[in-house]
Amino acid sequence: MSTTQRPQSARSRGATRVSSQPPRERVRTGQVVRRRATVRRVDPWSVLKLSVIxxxxxxxxxxxxxxxxxxxxxxxxxxxTITSFLADLQLELAINGSNIARAAFLLGLLNVVLWTGINVFLAFLYNLVADLLGGLRIELASEE
Incomplete structure (x- = not known):
């Protein structure tokens, strides 16, 4: 039996491939690249999560x-000053800061739920309108 040796390829020897042409460089500066995108659907679940946060x-x-x-x-x-002024007028006023803070927080939680619901409703509404009209077309421009 005879054994034949194959010449090693450039890849197996660990050599790198060298090109005789110099690499191309982008010399053009100030050129504006424009890309168009269309928003066809907004996920209501994502809108819900983002709105709550x-x-x-x-x-x-x-x-x-x-x-x-x-x-x-x-x-x-x-x-x-306000309570002493009202005491001079024979009126009694007791201000409890913790009750005011608790009421403000509960009102704020109500607003969180309300506005989150409005945003999710608007996401559903956008999806319906986008199905009819094709979505929102956006042109993005970036300077290279």
């Missing part, structure tokens, strides 16, 4: 702002 974070920011505002009002003494 967005509106709940918005609620937390509003609650933090109200807390800072209430702290400033208490430290300035506006509440004490």
């Amino acid at each position: 967005f509106y709940f974070c918005f609620l937390l920011v509003v609650m933090l702002g109200l807390t800072v505002f209430w702290s400033v009002v208490i430290n300035i003494g506006i509440i004490d």
Whole structure:
């Protein structure tokens, strides 16, 4: 039996392929590339998740702002001034900050549910209109 040796290919020797032509470079600058996209469908489940997260974070920011505002009002003494003025008029007023904060938070939760529902309804409505009209066409432009 005779054994024949095959010459090793460039890949098996670990050599890299070298081209005789220099690599092409994009020299054109300032050229605008335009791409068109069409939004045909919006997933209502994704709208629901994103809306709940967005509106709940918005609620937390509003609650933090109200807390800072209430702290400033208490430290300035506006509440004490108002209650003493009303006491001079023979009126009694008791202000409980925790009840006000609880009511604001429950009202905010109601708004989270309400606006999330509105966004999901609008997603369904968009899908119906997009089926009839073909969707929203967007042209994206980027400069290279």
